[in-house]
Amino acid sequence: MAKYDGLHEHLRRRSGDVEMSFEEVSDLVPGGLPSSAHRYSAWWSNDDRTHSQSRSWSDAGFSAHPDIARQRVHFEPQS
Template identity: 65%
Template sequence: MGGHVPKYDALRDHLRRRTGEVRYTLAEISDLVPGGLPPSAYRYEAWWANGDGTHSHSRSWADAGFTAHPDLDRGTVRFVPMQGHAW
C-alpha cells in the first residue's frame, strides 16, 4: 500500500501545537484517531516504537518532533520532544 495515510494526521497536528512533554491516556489518543487505536496499541509497547518510518502512526509523532513512551499498565503514553527539533 503506497501513498499517504491520513489516519494519524490529527494526532500529529495535535502534538505540533505542544511545546513540551505531554502525557495522554490511550482513550484520549484514540479519540484523536479516526476509528480509534487498534487493539495492538493497547497490548504491545512495540506498537509505540520510535523511529519506525514504515508505520504511519510512528511517523505521526516523529513528524511532530516527539518520541513516544508508553506505560500500558497505566494506560498512558508520554510524548517527549526530540532534542534539537526545530518547530
C-alpha cells in the same frame, strides 16, 4: 486525510512533554487505536518510520514512551 493526522496536529501545536491516556489518543484517530496499541509497547516504537503512527509523532518532533499497564503514553520532544 491520513489516519494519524489528528494526533500529529495535536502534538505539533504542543511544546514540552505531553502526557495522554490511550483513550485521549484514540479520540484523535478515526476509528480509534487498534487493540495492539493497548497491548504491545512495540506498537509505539520510535525506530520504525515505516508505520504511519510513528511518523505522526516523529514528524511533530516527539518520541513516544508508552505505559501499557496504565494505558498512558508520554510524548517527549526530540532534541
